[in-house]
Amino acid sequence: MNTLVPAAITDIASRLASSAIKKYWQPPDAEVILETLSRLLLRVHIIIEEAEGKRLANEGMLLQLQMLIEGMYRGNYLLDRFKYPALQEDTKEVSYVSLSSKFNPAKRLCFSSHRKPLFSSSLKELQGIIATIEKGISDMTEFVVFLRNYRVVHDQPRYTYSVLENCIFGRQIEQEQVLSFLLQTDHLGDEDLAVLPIIGPRKCGKSTLVEHACRDHRVRNHYSSILFFRENNLKDVNMSNLREYAVVKHQNYSSSKRLLIIIELACDICEQTWVSLKSLMSCSAPGTKIIITSRSNEIESLGTTAALRLDLLHPEAYWYLFKTLAFGSRDTDEHPRLASIAMEIAAEYRGSFLAAYIIAGLLRDNFSALFWCSALKHLRAYVRSQLRLLGDHPNNLLRKDQSVHCLRFAEASYPLWMSNYYETDSCPDRAPNISDIMLGGDTPRGRFEVLGWKSRMAPYYSYMICCTTEAPGHAVCRKHS
Structure with missing residues (x-):
């Protein structure tokens, strides 16, 4: 009996304390969390730009830089996922979170009721990445000091659209x-x-x-x-x-x-x-x-x-690349609906570099919610049909040199099959562009090659795609050495 009384008192006390915590403790303010993460990412961005302007040779410094870059990708991804929630496929309605900042006082943070079940877990993710980035920055104190002793290689920041297509993204x-x-x-x-x-x-x-x-x-x-x-x-x-x-x-x-x-x-x-x-x-x-x-x-x-x-880009880094290519110099916070659509499109492509440049280029050149929504609708239908017909994602099939249907954003009178995309030093004369075909342009008949994308950086390859309008099978086209 003497042992049961203290135990009962302890249990009652813990219950009272728990009840008091639930009554008076309030979760961290979401706006503060988002602004904290945004400011940390800005600091990280500055450090990375400075480091990527230098020719680093120290293996330890490179490892530190790699960890910081991965933290930046992860932080940007979580922040954007929170600000630009996924579209509801049935209603195409979405609520947005606009980041409040003293740099842009017109922006305000607002949440809809349907996001409450996700709210707590999302905040925990954001708080977790904040702690990771804060630790990363604190560990970079000596790194920043040593950085001053390294020779400058280029003066232009790498993480802007104007130079992104001229650098090796994510491979420094x-x-x-x-x-x-x-x-x-x-x-x-x-x-x-x-x-x-x-x-x-x-x-x-x-x-x-x-x-x-x-x-x-x-x-x-x-x-x-x-x-x-x-x-x-x-x-x-x-x-x-x-x-x-x-x-x-x-x-x-x-x-x-x-x-x-x-x-x-x-x-x-x-x-x-x-x-x-x-x-x-x-x-x-x-x-x-x-x-x-x-x-x-x-x-x-x-x-x-x-x-x-080397591996394909992980989703966080791929989203950073895709967003930058799709929006160019535009501010994604000014186009939250388009940012939500872009996140959905990027997720469908699973790290494909070629798709990022082709599709993001199409989105950038047709900058409207109508076109972007239509592109997402066609893309989802396309992936589902290829999975049903061929049993695998089209990107995986192309990497195996297997034929897939060409994605089209307009009605076509006959199917077009693609396979065996490769790079060459020069683009064949008068080769049609895959973007034009996807938008409904004239399509040659039989077997032919199309230009997928032309790189703006060394080795300045033209990425060609072998196509056929004939019966399903592997399009056999010559490769250039």
Whole structure:
């Protein structure tokens, strides 16, 4: 009995305390949370812009920067998801959260009743990312100090629309790792060649990353020749006609005789071919290096250094890219309905770079709620039909070189199939543009190629798509080397 009384008193006291907390404690003000996150993101944005204007070489600093960038993507994604809730497909009605700020006092925060069930969990997510970013910023104190000692590479901020199409989005850390490998002067020995494997799924940016690094002036001064091989160019290669089978990306007669060999594979490489190639390269000057890219994990064993792995952009980073491309220099807070639609469209494309540039370009050129709503409606119907017909998402099928229907925003008298999209140094004359076809423009009959998108950054590739209006099957078009 003596032990039960204190226990009962403790239980009653805890219940009273809990009741008092529920009665008098109020959740944090949502407006304050959103403004806090917005200000933190602005600080992070400034640090990242400053860092991306410098040529960083320290691995620890690069890791810190990568963590901060990921926090920025995550923070922006959660903030936008909260401000621009998903459209209700049946009513197409939505309520918006406009961020109040002393920079724009006209904006006010307002919530509708149907968002209350989501309100508590959303605030917890926002508070969690605020804590993460605050810790990230506090850990960057020494980083910011050290940053002053690094040479400025470019003066223009990278995270604006005017320069986004001219940079490798989300790949700065990987680019610095490639440059560090290429410019490292200590050698493994005369009998060994330094080999860097780069592994990743199709169209995740492997070739663009390598090309961009090879265009760095320090790399071009470091190597006498930069030779590029595709898989089918490696057969019967010998030292006497090495350049005959390669694309010469760079020639520098004033530098040493060391070579940089770039090999682009779809999967694995024949062991005999690899042994022969390494034997040929052993005759070149010390410091010759090889970069080999592939979708296969098997090439990891060929490396003399840890493999660099790339993946498709995660949803938070992809939304940042898609939003910037779709809105350009426009303020998304001034167009909350369009921002909600854009989030839905970006989610449907699952990290496809090519889709981001094609579809975001169409949205930017047709900046109206009517067109954007229609585009989302057609896209959802298109994805559902492809899943029902072919059993997989069209982006996944295209990465496997399988045929899918072309998305159209206008009625068409006959279906158009696409497959086997690839990059080439030059666009064929008079090739139709995929955007025009999607909007209802004239479509050729039979088998043909269309221009998907032309890059504004090195290597300035034109991304071509093989199409056919014939019976379903794989459109076979020639690839350009």
